[in-house]
Amino acid sequence: MSDPNRTVHIVDDDEAIRQSIGFLLRKDGYEVRTHASGTAFLKEATRETPGCVLLDVRMPDLDGLEVQARLAAQGIALPVIMLTGHGDVTLAVRAVKAGAVEFLEKPFERVALLAAIEEALRQAGRNDRHRLAATEAKVRLAALTPRERDVLDGMVIGRPNKLIAFDLDIATRTVEVHRANLMEKLAARSLSDVLRIAFAAGLGEPEVQASESPSSTT
Template sequence: MTDTDRIVHIVDDDEGIRQSIGFMLRKAGHFVKTYTSGTEFLAVVDREMRGCILLDVRMPGIDGLEVQDRLSSHGIALPVIMLTGHGDVTLAVRAIKAGALEFLEKPFERAALLAAIDAAFKHAARDKRDHVASADAVVRLAALTPRERDVLDGMVLGRPNKLIAFDLGIATRTVEVHRANLMDKVHARSLSDVLRIAFAAGLGEAA
């Protein structure tokens, strides 16, 4: 993970909180950026931004839950740790359901915050690997002919060659040829390899 991946974005209207958390995280070796409001953060965030977000729930104007909703609606998947000075279970549930990784109540222990941030970075790294795997799978499948995609669709559904042949109105031997060709094109050595690639590309999700 690069330095830019390990930036912590602190979004809180309380200057004291921004300074104290920022000092603590910098001392722990993290890179820190601070924002005085949800509006300020939303003005600069984009899909290329890296790191994780410490997001205060209760802020004037756009609150933390609204910031979280807007990030989601724009396809920005930065891991979020919600911060609040109020023991509000309802807010915690809403934040977690909306995708927040953690919900910390102020004042929180240093160890709890650092553990939550570490978990957020690990989550981001997994997401990045999954995205790369997904993009690679899509590129591989783009090399298939329409008929090879039809055969692959049958394989994803768990259908044997004979049933795929029946569904497509072709000979079983023809299915076997298409199957061998598509496995070669996507660089798969086994059925398991083919299925992993297909699932990474999003095939079979509706099922």
Template structure:
């Protein structure tokens, strides 16, 4: 790799900015850090292309607002959102708006690097989106109707109990269907399953 790939880190917590920047720099990336969404938006249009590590909960503008503004300005850098525990519904909103992935704090190095690789893969292969949709539709097609129902509930950001209530089944049955669909999709995380669902148009 002749030129290091650039990651823009947007988080109001200095400790997160420092630790993520150190982790990425020691893994061969360049980083730029910003203490707020407003600060990043001030630079975004003329910033060097790369991917964006964007915290959801920030003062002034939260991550969803920053993401919407990036979309409105035509800034196409792929976004990975950082969430606290219990922010899955918000993370789903971010992914519907185009985020590549989400990571729950505190995140592990391997998960971060995997998400960054996915983001740069999207940056390099946007033209392959039609094929990605076809592949995702094939993978969704192997799910049973009930497993697809559970996946739609996850796409809406609902917890297992809500999905169980909506479908008239027990939370334990939802857990079984959820485990089965993750296995059939070969998805190692909820965000990976959601990416497949969105690519297949299941969110519509």
């Protein structure tokens, strides 16, 4: 049975390149999917697409940099390894600055290719874990009442209970009750737990946690 976590997408308009790299990777146990153009690949790619991408810089319809940009714009966090021909190093550097894991200049060594793919798949695994954490966090937040969400929003930006109460025009004791309830629903044992769940769900900015002081939590 093929392992989706070891999937490599080869996006290159050169059929010989697709076949030769595909043959090499299948021999090494990878699940390989080939695409003759950036357009064809983008039609199939979704946020749930597993693995990583070997992406040629120069293609006739969409070049590799544009495909990379469109993946990012669509929230598709597939790690990219850029394949470049002679003289394309400047473009490859741009690709790395845009988030590519590595760029390989053709012809490349087998060892270098496999090392880049393994690093890309490790990154893909981290991306998958982050996505699962975000989904779980959003499910937990969905259990909160609107007022509990209001209190959570205040906690995320570092507001103490008294200021949250002032902002919401309710008693401080009421804020404390809502806070206790939301912590129970989130299965959070501390403010840090609450913040981690909130940040995973996309609320606030992680820097808030670093600036939070014990005196601001009462």
